[in-house]
Amino acid sequence: MTEITRRNTLKLMTTALLLAGVGFSSLPGKAFAAGTITVLNWQGYGTDEAWSLKAFTEKTGIEVVHDYYSSESEMLTKLRTNPGTYDLVVLNAARCAQAVAEDLLQPIDFTKVPNAKTVDDNLLSNPNFSKDGKGYAVPWVWGMTSLAIREGMPVPDSYAALADPAYKGRVAMDDDAIINVGVGALMSGQDINDPKDLAAVTAALKSIKPNVKLLWSTEDQWNKSFAAKEFDLSLFWSGGSVRSKRNSKLPVTFVVPKEGGIGWVDGLGIPVSAPNAEGALAFANWMIDPAFYVEWATKVGAPASSNSAALEALPADDLSRQVHKPEYLKTMGIVSGIPDDRREAFNNVWQEVKAFYAE
Amino acid sequence: MTSLGRFYLIAILVFLYTPILVMMAMGFNASLLYELPFSFSTQWYEALWSNTVLLKAGFNSIVIATITAVLATALGTMASVALSRRTFRGKSLLQLMLLPPIAIPWLITGTAMLIFFYWSGIGRGMHALLIGHVALAIPYVVLVVGTGFKTIRADLEEAAMSLGSTPVHAFFSVTLPLLYPSILGAALFAFAVSLDQFVISYFLATPGYTTLPVQIYSSIRKGFTPEINAISTVLLLGSMTVILIFARFAKPGDTSDKR
Amino acid sequence: MQNDQLTLASARGPSGPRSQRSLPSWVSTTALLMPTYGWLTIAVFLPLLTMFAFSFLSATPMGKAPIVFTFKQYRAFIDQPYLVGIGITSLLIGFWTTLFCAILGFLAAVALVRSTFGKTREMLLILILLPFWTNGLVRVFSWTMVLRENGFLDSLLHMVAPEAGSIGFLYTRYAIVVGLVHGYLPYMILTCYIALSTIDDAIIAAAASLGARWWTILFKILLPLAAPGLISGAVLTFIPVIGSFMEPRILGGRVGVTMGTVIEDQFTQAFNWPLGASLSFTLLAVVLAIFATFSGVLRRGTAL
Numbered sequence: 001m002t003e004i005t006r007r008n009t010l011k012l013m014t015t016a017l018l019l020a021g022v023g024f025s026s027l028p029g030k031a032f033a034a035g036t037i038t039v040l041n042w043q044g045y046g047t048d049e050a051w052s053l054k055a056f057t058e059k060t061g062i063e064v065v066h067d068y069y070s071s072e073s074e075m076l077t078k079l080r081t082n083p084g085t086y087d088l089v090v091l092n093a094a095r096c097a098q099a100v101a102e103d104l105l106q107p108i109d110f111t112k113v114p115n116a117k118t119v120d121d122n123l124l125s126n127p128n129f130s131k132d133g134k135g136y137a138v139p140w141v142w143g144m145t146s147l148a149i150r151e152g153m154p155v156p157d158s159y160a161a162l163a164d165p166a167y168k169g170r171v172a173m174d175d176d177a178i179i180n181v182g183v184g185a186l187m188s189g190q191d192i193n194d195p196k197d198l199a200a201v202t203a204a205l206k207s208i209k210p211n212v213k214l215l216w217s218t219e220d221q222w223n224k225s226f227a228a229k230e231f232d233l234s235l236f237w238s239g240g241s242v243r244s245k246r247n248s249k250l251p252v253t254f255v256v257p258k259e260g261g262i263g264w265v266d267g268l269g270i271p272v273s274a275p276n277a278e279g280a281l282a283f284a285n286w287m288i289d290p291a292f293y294v295e296w297a298t299k300v301g302a303p304a305s306s307n308s309a310a311l312e313a314l315p316a317d318d319l320s321r322q323v324h325k326p327e328y329l330k331t332m333g334i335v336s337g338i339p340d341d342r343r344e345a346f347n348n349v350w351q352e353v354k355a356f357y358a359e
Numbered sequence: 360m361t362s363l364g365r366f367y368l369i370a371i372l373v374f375l376y377t378p379i380l381v382m383m384a385m386g387f388n389a390s391l392l393y394e395l396p397f398s399f400s401t402q403w404y405e406a407l408w409s410n411t412v413l414l415k416a417g418f419n420s421i422v423i424a425t426i427t428a429v430l431a432t433a434l435g436t437m438a439s440v441a442l443s444r445r446t447f448r449g450k451s452l453l454q455l456m457l458l459p460p461i462a463i464p465w466l467i468t469g470t471a472m473l474i475f476f477y478w479s480g481i482g483r484g485m486h487a488l489l490i491g492h493v494a495l496a497i498p499y500v501v502l503v504v505g506t507g508f509k510t511i512r513a514d515l516e517e518a519a520m521s522l523g524s525t526p527v528h529a530f531f532s533v534t535l536p537l538l539y540p541s542i543l544g545a546a547l548f549a550f551a552v553s554l555d556q557f558v559i560s561y562f563l564a565t566p567g568y569t570t571l572p573v574q575i576y577s578s579i580r581k582g583f584t585p586e587i588n589a590i591s592t593v594l595l596l597g598s599m600t601v602i603l604i605f606a607r608f609a610k611p612g613d614t615s616d617k618r
Numbered sequence: 619m620q621n622d623q624l625t626l627a628s629a630r631g632p633s634g635p636r637s638q639r640s641l642p643s644w645v646s647t648t649a650l651l652m653p654t655y656g657w658l659t660i661a662v663f664l665p666l667l668t669m670f671a672f673s674f675l676s677a678t679p680m681g682k683a684p685i686v687f688t689f690k691q692y693r694a695f696i697d698q699p700y701l702v703g704i705g706i707t708s709l710l711i712g713f714w715t716t717l718f719c720a721i722l723g724f725l726a727a728v729a730l731v732r733s734t735f736g737k738t739r740e741m742l743l744i745l746i747l748l749p750f751w752t753n754g755l756v757r758v759f760s761w762t763m764v765l766r767e768n769g770f771l772d773s774l775l776h777m778v779a780p781e782a783g784s785i786g787f788l789y790t791r792y793a794i795v796v797g798l799v800h801g802y803l804p805y806m807i808l809t810c811y812i813a814l815s816t817i818d819d820a821i822i823a824a825a826a827s828l829g830a831r832w833w834t835i836l837f838k839i840l841l842p843l844a845a846p847g848l849i850s851g852a853v854l855t856f857i858p859v860i861g862s863f864m865e866p867r868i869l870g871g872r873v874g875v876t877m878g879t880v881i882e883d884q885f886t887q888a889f890n891w892p893l894g895a896s897l898s899f900t901l902l903a904v905v906l907a908i909f910a911t912f913s914g915v916l917r918r919g920t921a922l
Contacts, residue, residue, distance in 0.1 A: 351698070
């Protein structure tokens with residue numbers, strides 16, 4: 001290294017700068033023509049499947065560009081700090097209420113979303129998606145966080161199994177404050193969105209400690225750890241379990257115990273400043289189209305479509321269809337928007353529990 | 360002593376390359392979930408070949424890291440000259456100010472940049488991305504080059520000046536050659552900092568523009584495939600080849616470590 | 619000392635014919651510093667100052683919730699006492715990581731300058747720095763495959779001793795430290811190497827001919843020479859390690875809760891930037907205090 005001379009270093013740097021110049025000139029410019037929409041979503045979550053985008057562009061002439069977020073609070077930040085950039089955003093019901101309250105979304109013109117006619121009423125009327133009688137998001141997909149158990153082991157019928165000594169060191173928890181407080185609430189017989197006795201929630205979660213092996217935060221981590229047989233019982237997503245079982249051939253069974261699953265709904269919203277709201281509505285309609293959904297669910301593995309017509313179009317033996325029974329929509333608690341102070345309290349509970357696990 | 364030293368260096372290399380070799384091996388393992396036992400397959404390299412998104416992201420990363428390394432090394436070395444060779448009021452404060460960019464986690468600095476760039480009108484895009492990358496690499500350069508300065512005696516420069524050389528000329532002809540190992544090391548680190556920087560690219564790039572770390576981090580929610588191992592392996596072996604060829608053909612004889 | 623002489627020399631100006639053209643030293647000092655600090659001001663200091671202001675607010679000032687000025691975020695260590703334990707854990711992880719890096723890195727630098735020459739040394743140094751050019755997350759995931767039960771480490775052991783149990787230690791604090799040492803060791807090796815690279819072989823030869831044992835040479839000659847490198851390396855290791863969250867999360871499993879992960883959660887999950895920022899700045903203050911305490915010891919030779 002010491003023998004690399006100055007002249008050579010200068011040459012290298014010049015070459016580097018030239019290379020950089022070439023790189024710059026090949027960058028795409030800011031191309032937001034009338035025929036383009038920008039979607040803000042998690043990566044690899046339905047909206048960015050190449051085969052679907054190709055079909056959509058052929059059908060409508062609209063090009064779809066993506067930007068991604070890696071947490072929901074980041075999604076809100078991106079919405080706030082990039083006015084005029086996004087046309088469609090995927091957001092959880094709980095965050096939708098917040099976005100609507102902050103005037104980040106515009107009301108949906110449902111006449112331009114014909115597929116919404118068959119969207120389940122339970123979802124369409126979900127208070128998180130509407131304000132003053134106007135809908136602010138097209139309900140898109142729903143699913144549950146509940147228990148997943150390795151095949152061949154006894155199927156638990158209650159969240160109490162998480163604390164069962166039979167699973168010592170064999171449990172993986174979802175590293176998410178809202179979900180865990182929900183589980184703690186169900187274990188202590190309370191409402192997941194408004195548990196009055198947070199001390200009972202904390203105690204229930206702390207009782208799991210000897211069983212907890214790890215906290216997972218991504219589906220990837222769950223799959224790799226489960227494949228390496230690091231745990232047998234865990235909290236998991238319904239759609240994730242379908243993908244793990246079908247695509248990765250992992251021996252996993254998804255279980256909704258007697259307390260019920262922790263339900264969530266994701267919607268498609270249009271930011272107030274969207275440059276191409278028309279195009280966004282067309283894409284939202286495409287996203288709940290039975291043709292798209294069946295291909296998504298059977299090819300890739302998806303949560304349940306909000307559109308009952310789409311869900312019914314799945315083959316009867318399809319795993320997604322078996323896991324997402326429509327009756328759950330009436331029985332499960334859905335994670336909803338909550339006041340800031342309560343969210344802060346939930347987060348403090350989970351931090352305290354995690355600190356206790358780590359001791 | 361010599362053989363003991365070499366044996367120790369080999370042990371260190373084994374430690375440093377353990378995860379790298381695992382990474383490379385898993386790029387050739389058929390299992391999507393990195394499961395053992397190992398079964399050889401080139402399917403991930405074949406998949407990578409047609410994955411234009413990932414290839415483009417890899418290319419973008421190298422371009423940005425290169426510009427960052429050049430700019431940060433130039434700026435950081437200049438600052439290091441002043442901090443190491445001049446005395447002035449407030450010097451310790453300036454030195455202390457290099458610590459926050461290292462100490463505050465990138466996630467926070469990145470969020471702060473996103474907000475501030477939005478408020479100040481700098482906005483998002485390539486320029487914003489580079490502003491961020493270079494800024495985070497500068498402290499590393501100043502520290503590494505500063506260490507180099509400690510080992511060079513200032514009186515050599517003075518001697519040159521007393522013989523009629525200007526300070527600038529004395530610097531370029533006497534000090535700079537001695538500093539080369541540190542400057543080059545600093546550039547390599549600046550390159551590495553940029554190559555691993557995810558948050559800033561993620562927050563500040565225009566939608567549709569992506570770099571390799573962004574691809575890696577945002578795909579872990581759904582699962583990253585061994586294609587990532589494949590492209591990492593290609594990048595590493597590629598840069599190794601370039602550097603080794605470069606070192607091979609660098610003119611021997613100009614040994615700047617001989618004082 | 620040297621610096622003073624240099625300033626005097628340049629203030630007097632060289633006596634040669636070029637002296638009229640040389641600028642006053644403060645002008646050139648400013649010119650050298652301006653680009654870097656100007657750049658850092660726009661890209662880092664002003665944004666972080668904004669974040670610092672946020673840390674005195676009751677909630678993230680992006681929504682519509684009413685915001686008031688408060689010190690409550692800085693009371694977090696009192697209101698949530700479990701944070702104290704997490705803070706101590708983080709400092710200990712930082713301490714052990716830095717210590718291992720310093721020992722391994724210093725010895726590697728000594729081995730480089732004493733046992734290798736010319737091209738071999740160049741190649742080795744490049745090989746040491748190259749792992750750094752792979753993505754950090756990919757490296758950490760690779761460690762999980764090495765360290766887990768029935769992972770590569772176990773496979774290797776079972777090749778030698780088929781009957782042995784598992785020595786995999788994934789999801790422990792040891793695993794976190796291994797991952798972090800791996801991530802930061804190249805910094806330490808490089809800074810120590812830079813400090814040692816200009817050593818004069820004659821000094822060591824002289825010491826040896828005067829009967830100095832190898833440990834005398836190591837501790838009395840090489841260690842003081844490497845001090846600037848050790849200190850820079852320690853700064854580049856200890857400080858980022860305290861705030862790291864990827865390694866603890868992925869390698870630590872249940873025990874991987876550190877200040878870094880708590881802060882990350884505030885930004886990604888809880889959307890409580892003020893608390894996340896206040897915890898970060900508290901951490902920064904602790905780190906600066908630690909370095910200030912030791913600065914008397916370290917003053918000689920520090921690059922900072």
